[in-house]
Amino acid sequence: LLGAGSRQKNLPPGPRGLRLLGNLLSFRPSHLLSNLAAWRQQYGDVFCVRIANKLVVVLNGHKAIQDALVKQPEVFSDRPPPFRDSDKDQGVAMAQYGEDWKVKRRLGLTALRQFGMGKRSLEGKITEEARSVCDVLVEKNGTATDMSLLLSNGVSNVICAMSFGERFDYNDMEFQRLMRLMSELVSGGGVARFIPLVRKLPSFKKDQESRIRMSQEVIDFIKAKIKEHKETFDPADIRDIIDVYLMETQQQNPDEADRTISEIGMINTVRDLFIAGAETTATTLKWGLLYLARHLEVQRKIQEEIDREFGASPPALSQRGKLPYTEATILEIQRIRPIVPLSVPHTTSTATVLRGFDIPGNTFVIPNLWSAMMDPAVTPDPETFNPGRFLDENGSLVRPEWFIPFSLGRRQCLGEQLAKMELFIFLATLLQHFTFKLPDGAAAPSMKGSLGIVFAPKAYQICAVPRDD
């Protein structure tokens, strides 16, 4: 047995692990969050473990995460290196920290903003999708339904409209296949598979191969869309995110050393926006409806706000400030079940000192967002669903600094604003028309969830009972 920091003196403390596997067995997704919580209690906010041969530093509580990601951004903003040479030109989410990532991030933000993030034009599209989801629910007439695919369809169509300039019919076979692929891509996996040696283990290798195949299918879909766009591209009429990228690639001379983004870089970035933009928000809504179905009193209060502010008109973002209880509920959903609880892995670019501990360069870093928001020291009874924790004594919304579901620092979520727009409009529209209940007599659904790349609830059924207008 070896302690994670036993070879170097001033590493953060941490648990002992096996000689070859290190603490890998404790990284099984089903127990990982509770294992990390127990280690935090024993070793403090910054501790280290080994996954196989790799040193991993875990940051716990928002202050330690802030000390690293915000106060030392040049050191803590890198990502683990790619595993195959062919993956060198990543999209934005896994790009190494540096010029290439900066360009992709800037372009990604420009594209999201140009196609509506934070604007009214996009609000209309989100409302339209939320209404389409409601139309399907009307047909179900209050019967027990698994809403998972339906919510993914609705949310994904928003990013489809922004990326490709078109939405899909929910019954479109190609769209359905894409939805299944994306949901499988983000379930399973977990952080350990970012460690090269772990990927060589037979069980991980098999999983990895199927992931590469699925990812390739998503890429082929995006390539086909880019090809269609090229055929009809008009620089005077930029239609969607793909056109923003085409404009950028057309403006640059392929022979020049200062090209900003390559073709494959563009494809991978559109893929990242697409995957990150689809499954994350949809999964938050899946958790949200599950908690709401167990807390009818919370739904009633939200419905009172919606009825008072909007009546039968579509919920408008500009009035969000007048619905503090609804807003507080959205924050509470994101707090109690953060859908990316361990963020996306970071690595250190160089050696540094954090809170008096030596952290070598190229160390794998896990910002434990879960620990910040489920910390009994700042959120008493963390497993209790209570939107009231985000309201002050006057009923106004408060946003505590430990609330960090989108992470912190330079790698902070690129689509945060879009996600917030979607969460509000989808939730408000759904609750304007329905009350969500668990089916009579059914066993209580599990609130534990499964941890993959995203942390999703296990499949459950729910009844969308139409409200009497």
Ligand code: HEM
């Ligand atoms: C990264 C959360 C929705 C695009 C991230 C990260 C988190 C996160 C925790 C990792 C930050 C880090 O590395 O420290 C969420 C949550 C969402 C959401 C909770 C919804 C509720 C979206 C949407 C988009 C998006 C709608 C875009 C359309 C991205 C991208 C990155 C990212 C591109 C990588 C940023 C980079 O590496 O520079 N997100 N996200 N996300 N997110 Fe989101």
